[in-house]
Amino acid sequence: MEKRLRVNPVACAGHGACAELLPELITRDEWGYPIVADQPVPRGLRREARRAVSNCPALALALTRVA
Amino acid sequence: MTGITHTTALWYASRATGVVTLLLLTGVLLLGILVNRQGRLPGLPSFAVTGLHRNVSLLAVAFLAIHVITAIVDPYVTIGLAAAVLPFVSAYKPFWLGLGAISLDLIAALILTSLARARMSRRAWRGIHWLAYAAWPLAVVHSLGSSSDARSGLVLGVLAGSVLAVAAALAWRLSRAAREVPLAARAAATLSHMSARKADLR
Amino acid sequence: MTDSLTLPRPVLAADGPDRLPRLLPAAGAVPADLGAHLDRYGSLRYAGGPGRLVAEVAAAGLTGRGGAAFPVARKLAAAAEAKPAVLVAGNGAEGEPASSKDRSLLWISPHLVLDGLQLAAEAAGSDTAVLYVQRNPRLHGRLAHAIAERAAAGIDAARIDLVPAPDRFLAGQESALVSRLTGKPARPAYRPAPGLPRLAPGRTALVQNVETLAHLALIARYGAAWFRLAGTEAEPGSMLVTLHLADGRASVTEVPLGIGLADLLGLDAAAGDAGDGTVPSAGGAARAVLVGGYHGAWLSAAEAARLPLANVALRPLGAVVGAGVVAALPADRCGLAETARVARYLALESAGQCGPCFNGLPRIAAALDHLAGPRPDQRARADLERWAGLVTGRGACHHPDGSVRFIRSALRVFAAEAGLHEQGQCTGTNPQPFLPLPAGRPASDADWS
Numbered sequence: 001m002e003k004r005l006r007v008n009p010v011a012c013a014g015h016g017a018c019a020e021l022l023p024e025l026i027t028r029d030e031w032g033y034p035i036v037a038d039q040p041v042p043r044g045l046r047r048e049a050r051r052a053v054s055n056c057p058a059l060a061l062a063l064t065r066v067a
Numbered sequence: 068m069t070g071i072t073h074t075t076a077l078w079y080a081s082r083a084t085g086v087v088t089l090l091l092l093t094g095v096l097l098l099g100i101l102v103n104r105q106g107r108l109p110g111l112p113s114f115a116v117t118g119l120h121r122n123v124s125l126l127a128v129a130f131l132a133i134h135v136i137t138a139i140v141d142p143y144v145t146i147g148l149a150a151a152v153l154p155f156v157s158a159y160k161p162f163w164l165g166l167g168a169i170s171l172d173l174i175a176a177l178i179l180t181s182l183a184r185a186r187m188s189r190r191a192w193r194g195i196h197w198l199a200y201a202a203w204p205l206a207v208v209h210s211l212g213s214s215s216d217a218r219s220g221l222v223l224g225v226l227a228g229s230v231l232a233v234a235a236a237l238a239w240r241l242s243r244a245a246r247e248v249p250l251a252a253r254a255a256a257t258l259s260h261m262s263a264r265k266a267d268l269r
Numbered sequence: 270m271t272d273s274l275t276l277p278r279p280v281l282a283a284d285g286p287d288r289l290p291r292l293l294p295a296a297g298a299v300p301a302d303l304g305a306h307l308d309r310y311g312s313l314r315y316a317g318g319p320g321r322l323v324a325e326v327a328a329a330g331l332t333g334r335g336g337a338a339f340p341v342a343r344k345l346a347a348a349a350e351a352k353p354a355v356l357v358a359g360n361g362a363e364g365e366p367a368s369s370k371d372r373s374l375l376w377i378s379p380h381l382v383l384d385g386l387q388l389a390a391e392a393a394g395s396d397t398a399v400l401y402v403q404r405n406p407r408l409h410g411r412l413a414h415a416i417a418e419r420a421a422a423g424i425d426a427a428r429i430d431l432v433p434a435p436d437r438f439l440a441g442q443e444s445a446l447v448s449r450l451t452g453k454p455a456r457p458a459y460r461p462a463p464g465l466p467r468l469a470p471g472r473t474a475l476v477q478n479v480e481t482l483a484h485l486a487l488i489a490r491y492g493a494a495w496f497r498l499a500g501t502e503a504e505p506g507s508m509l510v511t512l513h514l515a516d517g518r519a520s521v522t523e524v525p526l527g528i529g530l531a532d533l534l535g536l537d538a539a540a541g542d543a544g545d546g547t548v549p550s551a552g553g554a555a556r557a558v559l560v561g562g563y564h565g566a567w568l569s570a571a572e573a574a575r576l577p578l579a580n581v582a583l584r585p586l587g588a589v590v591g592a593g594v595v596a597a598l599p600a601d602r603c604g605l606a607e608t609a610r611v612a613r614y615l616a617l618e619s620a621g622q623c624g625p626c627f628n629g630l631p632r633i634a635a636a637l638d639h640l641a642g643p644r645p646d647q648r649a650r651a652d653l654e655r656w657a658g659l660v661t662g663r664g665a666c667h668h669p670d671g672s673v674r675f676i677r678s679a680l681r682v683f684a685a686e687a688g689l690h691e692q693g694q695c696t697g698t699n700p701q702p703f704l705p706l707p708a709g710r711p712a713s714d715a716d717w718s
Contacts, residue, residue: 009623010459010665011189015105017114029659033624055117057102059189064461188470250456250621251717254631258616261635 002040002066005049009033011060018061021052040066077141082214084134086222089210091127092174093229095120096203100236104243121181128178131171163212166205173202203233289499290523291507292378292483299377300411303418306380312424313384314490319349319392326485328493330505335360335441335478336564336592338580341485347465348393348475355393356468357427358450359386361402361479362434362441365562366614366705367594370509371479372408373521378483379415383429385482388489390427393475397428400479401446404433435717436707438563438618442666443476445620450474454717456620457666478592480509501527504579504590513596514552517703526590530558530573534597538574545696546685547600548574554600556696557682559704561591563611564671566678567604570597587678596704603697605641605686607704608679612637614706615672620717626669629660637676643693650687653680 005025014032024045025037041049041063053061098120100106107113135151138144146164150157152172154165180187180195210226248256294301294309301309327342348355359382363371375382382400390398402408412431419425432450434440440455447466449455460466465473477485484506488496497505504526512533513519524533531538535551536558547554548570558573559565566588568576576582580590598604616630636653639645657677660669680687689695 006461008459008461008665009625009663012624013105014624015113017112017117020112020114029625031624031628033628033663035659035663054184055114057105057117059184059192062461248621253621253627254616254619257628257631258613258634261631 003046003049003063004040004066005036005052006062006064007034007036008058008060008062011058013058013060015057017055017057018052021055022048025049026052034061075143077137078143081134081137081141084130084137085210085214086225088127088130088134089206089229090225091123091130092203092206093233095124095127096199096233097236098123099199100240104240124178124181128174131174135171160213163209167209167213170202170205170209173198173205177202289507289525291487291499292374292381292480292509293521293523294377298373301378301380303380303415303422306378310381310487310490313387313486319345319394322388322392322489323349325493326488329488329496330493331481331484331488331496332504333478334480334484334508334593336365336562336589338590341477341481344465344475344477345389345392348389348473351393351465351473353472354395355465356450356472356474357386357390357393357395357398358432358446358474358476359389359398359400359479359482360441360443360446360476361400362446363403363592364434364438364441365564365592365594366438366707367513367559367562367596368511368592369519370511370521370593372403372405374480374483374509375402375408376411379412380419381483381486382479383415383419383425384486384489385477385479385484386429387425387427388485389475389477389482395427397430399430399432399450401432401434401441401449404436409433437717438615439620439666439668440717442668444666446476447474449718456622456717457664457668459665499525501577501579501581503581508578508590508593510578510593510595513594513705515550515555515597515599516552518552519705524578527577527579529577530560530568530595531575533578533595534558534573536570536574536597538571545600546570550597552597552599555597556600556602557598557604559594559596559598561589562594563615563675563704564667565589565591565594566674567598567608567682568678569682587674587681599699599703601697601699602701602703603641603686603695604679604683605637605690606695606697607702608676608683609634609637609641610702610706611704612672612676615668615675619668620666623664623669625660625663629656630669630672632656633660633673633676637679640687640690643690643695645690647691650680 012033016028016032018034019026019028022045025041027035029035049063053063098116102116102120106116108116138146139148139151145158147157150164150168152168154168155161157164176195177199180192184192207226207230323342323345326345331341332338333341361371361375363369386398386400390396400412402412409431416429434449435455437455439445439457442457444458444460444466445455447468448458451468465475468474484496500506507523507525509521509523510533511519511521514534530536534555536555537549546569547556555570557570558568560568560573560583566586568586568588572586578590578595583589598607612634616634619627619630621627633653633656636649636656639649657673661673662670686696
């Protein structure tokens with residue numbers, strides 16, 4: 001089952017913790033906001049992805065299942 | 068010279084871990100304010116601020132547990148297990164210990180909701196997290212009233228220093244929040260910033 | 270928004286009397302009271318109940334007339350299944366400055382909209398509904414009167430509440446409307462999952478544009494086959510269009526979907542290109558045509574002359590029918606300057622919630638403003654493209670996406686103009702702004718409530 005990272009753009013304040021913890025999938029644009037790669041999270045990165053989700057101070061990152 | 072008895076050791080342990088817990092709680096609060104304002108600690112990545120906030124809070128809980136357990140086990144004063152979580156039921160200094168119990172209850176709520184953060188709505192989690200601003204002062208007042216230590220010397224210095232640090236951090240947080248551009252004006256602010264730099268559009 | 274209601278006069282579309290106009294009177298702009306409404310359309314037949322209505326709407330192929338063109342039957346079916354009862358809202362906010370079809374419809378044929386609202390409420394199993402309308406005292410008075418007329422006649426099953434919409438471009442965005450209904454400012458919300466918008470935990474809302482509701486009221490009376498007598502197979506029915514001719518005359522008219530843009534604007538492509546990229550039209554020479562409003566797209570006048578008002582034909586050129594705004598740009602205006610003015614407005618209309626939007630749109634507007642001036646630095650073009658890529662798909666709503674579509678189409682259609690600007694020239698000889706924009710936009714949070 002695929003999982004994808006999704007950013008809530010209203011909650012996101014551009015802290016950047018997610019991009020630091022998961023640079024393979026998340027980069028920051030020139031204003032500091034996250035650009036999430038448009039691909040499912042590979043199994044090997046699931047743990048890092050969960051860490052990035054729980055470390056977001058704004059609770060703006062989520063790992064959702066995609067059917 | 069009297070030797071250090073079993074009871075004295077427990078009593079000292081409880082007071083000492085109490086002071087350490089308070090210091091750690093102060094640290095957690097300061098880090099929490101830093102997280103909220105997207106501040107950074109020099110030389111550390113930004114996830115270090117959230118990580119430290121979380122880890123120091125768990126350390127504080129560990130010391131809090133030792134502080135409470137040593138106080139209960141110590142036969143010198145009568146503090147039952149119930150008094151740790153129910154306010155004002157202790158035989159020894161019920162009022163001051165009661166404040167500590169309330170503070171502990173609030174801290175437990177903070178920790179438990181944070182562990183279950185993914186399962187709650189953001190609003191609910193944030194609402195409960197505001198209780199930190201009640202838990203900390205209760206811990207400070209509990210410290211002041213529970214032990215004669217707090218009225219003199221080093222411990223008083225630690226308490227005073229903690230209160231000053233939190234006051235300064237709060238003032239900083241409020242002043243930053245007051246200067247924040249309201250949502251409705253954000254695009255306009257960017258636009259006027261761009262017009263002011265007509266030559267270089269970056 | 271001024272207090273006076275300036276309504277364009279409806280114009281009869283060239284079609285048979287038994288097909289069009291449907292929503293508006295045959296001539297004139299006289300508002301229809303309940304009696305006149307019942308005389309013309311007959312009383313509302315709740316033919317067979319909600320399930321039967323949904324099937325009829327599905328057969329009719331009615332899509333939303335608010336801009337997104339979402340199939341109405343699917344929304345109604347979802348609302349019918351949802352428990353507890355869904356809150357039904359008629360969306361008459363019409364935040365698009367170039368569009369006046371919704372308020373025209375509400376002024377002239379309020380009872381069609383109210384009929385549709387009752388039908389939607391019945392399908393959703395709800396006994397209350399909301400009509401969300403621009404903050405205009407005269408219009409509100411008219412609607413309150415119409416609601417009272419119906420209450421006196423005892424024809425309504427659901428109670429209708431009038432809710433004023435803030436005067437902002439995004440006030441009519443679906444989740445912004447829902448936000449406003451819960452007492453919060455009308456700002457778009459993040460919606461990770463598709464489906465009916467959430468009002469509160471466990472409660473959802475059914476939102477339909479007021480014109481869509483009017484069509485619903487007629488489908489309930491006359492059926493799907495009747496509805497399909499106008500329009501095309503893929504895009505059936507009629508639509509209200511706000512026309513802006515090259516001489517500045519504006520009107521609201523009801524047309525069948527698929528009608529040629531040439532017919533709408535009187536574009537005479539056969540007269541031959543004047544060699545300067547302009548085409549004669551009703552109202553003067555036209556340089557370009559804007560279709561779909563400020564989240565729509567520009568077409569060159571020559572392109573527009575060959576195209577119908579239909580998504581299937583417009584999409585390949587990056588355009589959409591949207592909320593039915595069709596505007597001809599006069600030959601004496603600079604398309605880049607007009608687009609830059611609107612881009613600035615669109616940037617200021619950002620809700621300020623999502624970083625990419627409130628950072629990107631103002632920068633894009635500033636870059637476009639630069640390109641609309643003489644001898645622009647070409648870095649502005651590259652920056653604009655980069656920023657356009659950065660804002661697309663990264664907001665909670667489609668404001669950045671729609672704005673970028675509009676701006677990119679301008680860069681395509683007015684490429685020759687951009688070339689002239691590089692040499693310090695411009696075809697625009699008339700500095701008067703053409704595309705309508707509201708005057709004076711204060712930016713305080715209170716304006717969103």
